[in-house]
Amino acid sequence: MRKTVLVIALLALAAGAHAQSGSHYRYRWKDSTGLPHYSDSLTSDAIKYGYDLVDDRGLVVQHVDRQLNPEERAAAQKAADEKAAPDRVTQQRARDDVQMLNAYPNEAAYKVSLQENLDNLDQQIGTTRSNLRSQEKALTDLLTRAGDMERNKQPVPKNLNDSIAKQRDVVARQRDTLEREQTSRDALVQKNVQDLQHYRDLKAAQAKQQ
Numbered sequence: 001m002r003k004t005v006l007v008i009a010l011l012a013l014a015a016g017a018h019a020q021s022g023s024h025y026r027y028r029w030k031d032s033t034g035l036p037h038y039s040d041s042l043t044s045d046a047i048k049y050g051y052d053l054v055d056d057r058g059l060v061v062q063h064v065d066r067q068l069n070p071e072e073r074a075a076a077q078k079a080a081d082e083k084a085a086p087d088r089v090t091q092q093r094a095r096d097d098v099q100m101l102n103a104y105p106n107e108a109a110y111k112v113s114l115q116e117n118l119d120n121l122d123q124q125i126g127t128t129r130s131n132l133r134s135q136e137k138a139l140t141d142l143l144t145r146a147g148d149m150e151r152n153k154q155p156v157p158k159n160l161n162d163s164i165a166k167q168r169d170v171v172a173r174q175r176d177t178l179e180r181e182q183t184s185r186d187a188l189v190q191k192n193v194q195d196l197q198h199y200r201d202l203k204a205a206q207a208k209q210q
Helices: 001-022 043-048 070-103 107-152 157-207
Strands: 026-029 036-039 051-054 061-063
Touching: 036 043, 043 070, 051 070, 070 157, 107 157
Parallel strands: none
Antiparallel strands: 026 036, 026 051, 051 061
């Protein structure tokens, strides 16, 4: 809206200046049916549909597009954002690369950081494995108690059956967690290989520039 007001003001000044020099400007626009209209002043319909500023010979001096409705403005903004997104990603990657090179001046230092990330995940996996063994042992103890009762022709209490069911769920969740962490480790190993190669490429490009 501010841009439109500025354009209108500039056009008004231009029209005034030419009027003083003997030239005459008119506003020409087409309505929704395509019918052309002319006026000596800028009307709301001209702004709505877009207009041409024409001189006394009928030549177009300036064209102003029509105003967009809220939906069109939103769509235009979305398209502009999507067009600019790759540039923002590229710029952010470049900044990240600069920070990485400043933080790790040589490959040995960078390898240490990559290994630390892997070691942290290995430690987490080790903790999950330990918890899983503990939960599996608890489940085994419950199952053993129930098995002893059945062998002695004794009914298995409901609370024991409930405990067994709950413990099975705990063990299943721990196994799922361990599987996810192992999958994450495999992905991290691959990422480390790619990141190290990227670091080497950056160092090689940096060396060429020096």
